[in-house]
Amino acid sequence: MPEGDTVLQTARRLHTALAGHPLTRCDLRVPRYATADLTGRTVLDVTPRGKHLLTRVEGGLTLHSHLRMDGAWQIYAPGERWRGGPAHQIRAILGTAGRTAVGYRLPVLELLRTRDEARVVGHLGPDLLGPDWDPDEALRRLLADPARPLGEALLDQRNLAGIGNIFASETCFRAGATPWLPIGELPAPERLVTAAKNLLEAHRERPGHRRTLAVYGRADRPCLRCRTPIRTALHDGRPAYWCPRCQSGPTP
Template sequence: MPEGDTVWQTARLLHTALAGRTLVRSDLRVPRFATADLTGRTVLDVTPRGKHLLARIEGGLTLHSHLRMDGAWKVYAPRERWRGGAGHQIRAILGTAERTAVGYRLQVLELLRTSEEERVVGHLGPDLLGPGWDPATALRNLLADPARPLGEALIDQRNLAGVGNIFKSETCFLVRATPWLPIGELPAPERVVTAAKRLLEANRTRPGGSRTISVYGRASRPCPRCGAPIRTADQDDRPAYWCPRCQSGPTH
C-alpha cells in the first residue's frame, strides 16, 4: 500500500498539473458518480491528508480518492499514450487543455462537498507531512494504549497519518525496538514520533521506489548497522522486519 511519502508525491504531481486550470474533460467511472460532470470548473488545489487525496474543485466540491494497495494517478500530455494500466482499470479522468490526470484502480473514489471533508478524513491523527503536524498529539495518541505493540500503533492512522508497513519496520529499526514491543515500554517514546517524521520527510522528494531501506524486504540479508541477518514475521497479517541484535523486545 502506498505510504505517506508516495501520496504526498502524487498530490504534488496532480496539483502541478491541474491547480488553477479549468477542466475540459471529466469522467468518474464509478456507478454512484458516473453522471457527475465537472467540466467548466476550476481545480483549486490537490492536498494529501495521510494516505488520502483531496482534489478541491470550484463550486465547493472535493474529489476524494485513496490509492489502497495498487491504485495510482498518472498525468499525461496531449496525445501522449496512456500507460498506467488497462482501460477497464481507469476509475477517473480529469483533463485540462494542457494535461490529463487518469486514476487507475482507485478502490475509493467519491465526490463530496468540501465542507464535508471531515467525514472522510476527520478520524485521522496528525499528518506527518501536513502543515498541521502536531507531534505532541501524535505521541499522546500512540501512548493511549500502552500495551499495544509498537508496530500496530504506528500504522493505525488514527494515531498519526502516513506510516505504512514499510515505514513501520524502518521506524522501529531507528528506535532500536522490535515491532512487538509494547509502546508503553519504549524508553523515551517521543523518539518514535521524531523518527517517523524524519523518515517521511527524507523520502517525500525521492522518486518512487528509490527509498533508502535498512530492514524492510531484506530478510536474511545483513543488518546495515551490525551485520546480523534481518528477520521477518507476520504482524497483524502484514510482514514485519527487524534486526534480532540491534532491536530489543519480543519477537511476535
C-alpha cells in the same frame, strides 16, 4: 500499501498538472457519480491528507480518492499513450487543456462538498507531512493504548497519518525496538515520533532511494549497523522486518 510520501508525490504531481486550470473533461466511472460533471470548474488544489487525496474544485466540491494497495493516478500530455493499466481499471479521468489525469484501480472515489471533508478524513491523526503536524498530539494518541504492539500502533492512521509497512519497520529499527514491543514499554517514545517524521521527510526529498532503508525488504541480508541477518515475519498480515540484535522486544 502506499506510504504517506507516495501519496504526497501523487498529490504534488496532480496539483502541478491540474491546479489553476478549468476541467475540460470529467469522467467518473463509479455508478453513483456516472452523471457528475465537473467540466468548466477550475481545479483549486490537490491536497494529501494521510493516505487520502483531496482534489478541490471551484464551487465547493472535493473529489476524494484513496490509493489503497495498488491504485494510482497517472498524468498524460495530449496525444501521449495511456499506460497505467487496461481501460476497465480506469475509475476517473480529469482533463485540462494541457494534461489528463487518469485514476486507475481507485477503491475509493467519492464526490463531496469541501466543507464535509472532515467526514472522510477527520478521524486521522496528525499528518507527518502535513502543514498541521503536531508531534505532541501524535504521541498522546500513540500512548493512549500502551499495551498495543509498536508496529500496529504506528500503522494506525488514527494515531498519526502517513506510515505504511515500509516506514513502520524502519521507524521500529530506529527506535531500537521490535514491532511487537508494547508501545508503553518504549523507553523514549518521543524519539519514535521524531524518527518517523525524519524518515518520511528524508524520503520525500529523495523519493525512490530504497538504499536509505535499513531493514525493510532486506530479509537475510546483514544489518547495516551490526551485520546480523535481518529477519522478517508477518505482522497482522503485513510484512515486518527487524534486526534481532539492534532491536529488543518480543518476536513471533
